[in-house]
Amino acid sequence: MGTEERNIVELEALPALAEHLVKKVLPHFREQNADILVNIQTIPFQKQFEPGEKLRLHTQLAENTNRTYHHYLSSKLGFYSSEQLMEQVSPLTAPEELINYRIPWVSIKNQPSSVPVLDKQAAYIVDNALLSAEATVNGLGVSWNYATIMDDYLRTGQAIELFKNQTDAEAHAYLSYPPNKQFNKAEQLFVDYMANTSWLSRKQIASKQLPN
Numbered sequence: 001m002g003t004e005e006r007n008i009v010e011l012e013a014l015p016a017l018a019e020h021l022v023k024k025v026l027p028h029f030r031e032q033n034a035d036i037l038v039n040i041q042t043i044p045f046q047k048q049f050e051p052g053e054k055l056r057l058h059t060q061l062a063e064n065t066n067r068t069y070h071h072y073l074s075s076k077l078g079f080y081s082s083e084q085l086m087e088q089v090s091p092l093t094a095p096e097e098l099i100n101y102r103i104p105w106v107s108i109k110n111q112p113s114s115v116p117v118l119d120k121q122a123a124y125i126v127d128n129a130l131l132s133a134e135a136t137v138n139g140l141g142v143s144w145n146y147a148t149i150m151d152d153y154l155r156t157g158q159a160i161e162l163f164k165n166q167t168d169a170e171a172h173a174y175l176s177y178p179p180n181k182q183f184n185k186a187e188q189l190f191v192d193y194m195a196n197t198s199w200l201s202r203k204q205i206a207s208k209q210l211p212n
Helices: 015-032 045-049 116-120 129-137 147-156 185-195 202-207
Strands: 008-013 037-042 055-058 068-081 105-108 124-126 142-146 160-162 170-177
Touching: 008 015, 008 185, 015 037, 015 055, 015 129, 015 147, 015 185, 055 185, 068 129, 068 147, 068 185, 105 116, 105 129, 124 129, 129 142, 129 147, 142 147, 147 160, 170 185
Parallel strands: 008 037, 008 055, 105 124, 105 142
Antiparallel strands: 055 170, 068 142, 068 160, 068 170
16 A cells, blocks of 8 residues: 555545534644545435445444444534524514414424424425525524534624523534444544544533534
């Protein structure tokens, strides 16, 4: 195996996790490992349950798939909207009021909300959380999404969080691979980096918060 091959990490990831990796994780990883190429291929939701030899970032544990898992990320889930959309209705105090006001709902395929009836009356169904976020900030509807995705939009004023502190729902992400996988040097460095969460500060780990 040549030097170039040894310095490549082949990785599959759900779109939202790929974006988080590129924005929040790889900059620090690359500071320590500038000679490593990370080749990221995004995958659809169902692909995370299939067998495969590559490293994979995903949100669901596949019980029938023989893989080794490392938990590396937690994110709060919440309701989000654009400010312009909320200006059209009276102030809301509970998620159930979204039904009463018939506010458009953006549903993510295969990801139920904390109010299941909302998914049944969705105005839009999208493939992943990134598309849901785009629909939300463009005023198409309210969505149930990950704080790790929506935080940037909150900071710029493109989105607002509804019913804050009324839900404690969390989502989790995992790095997985076949238990008998033979890592090249680059893959071993990447797995070790993700598994020991060295890219999170001690304060962030203790509070279960994610880097901004």
